[in-house]
Amino acid sequence: MDDPLLIFDCDGVLIDSEAIYLEVEFDFLRSKDIEVERDWYVGQFMALAQDKWRAKLSDLLLEKTGTPLTDDDYTALKSVSRRRVLEEVRPIAGVDTLLKAMAAPRCVASSTQMPFLPLKLEQAGLARFFGDGVYSGDMVENGKPAPDLFAYAAEKMGYAAEACITVEDSANGVRGAKAAGQFVIGFTGGGHWTDKSGAALSDAGADHVVTSHAELADWLAANTGAMRA
Structure with a gap:
């Protein structure tokens, strides 16, 4: 070309910044007693549009815990991720x-x-x-x-x-x-x-x-x- x-x-x-997002998301999953393989998570979740990412994460929580992602959890995840990215980017x-x-x-x-x-x-x-x-x-x-x-x-x-x-x-x-x-x-x-x-x-x-x-x-x-x- x-x-x-x-x-x-x-x-x-x-x-x-992806390492920051992953750290925040894995901390959240561990707080719910969810363990997933890192490479699988990266392949499935990274770069998804926000609506798709939120729906997919909610499905994962529902499968593993019986409870979907709450609005409060989603808001907290976004808040922590954005704060850390701006501080550490x-x-x-x-x-x-x-x-x-x-x-x-x-x-x-x-x-x-x-x-x-x-x-x-x-x-x-x-x-x-x-x-x-x-x-x-x-x-x-x-x-x-x-x-x-x-x-x-x-x-x-x-x-x-x-x-x-x-x-x-x-x-x-x-x-x-x-x-x-x-x-x-x-x-x-x-x-x-x-x-x-x-x-x-x-x-x-x-x-x-x-x-x-x-x-x-x-x-x-x-x-x-x-x-x-």
Whole structure:
């Protein structure tokens, strides 16, 4: 691709926040005496649209305890997660260097609700790289793993699906971007990834997997016109 659009997920790709979300969610599950396998949970829950995530978590609680997720529990989970993300958020190593060196247009497509999405990008010092190109699952009828958000972002940026390269760290995100007809790079550079090979992302359909933003920059330079000469 000589002139691609880069579509970035936020959590786990731009900011190192997924480990925080997982810690909060596993603390909550343990408070309910629920133990689940981490890789299973990551594959099932990560990057889901908020309504899908809430429904799925409620189903898990109902199955394990006989009681679904309450409104109070959901509100408390969101409150703790958001507070900790804003207090602890930091950009993924190398992302600032990557974005500064990119010549290609770029945008964000995240399941994070508005207005929290631009707030945490600003807190991490990355909002300046994206301007108005920040798109939330709130903006479409069906969030990840549906293709709607990726298609919406491409349309708003004025690019056809085949000219888009999406960078995702979750199987649900990979599935959504592939369903939208986009080229997908799986990213395992976030602190939540233990299997840096990204086998789960490849299995979900990722066309290529990178372990860092430096590796992503090298791949883009070798295969596209996205980087400055």
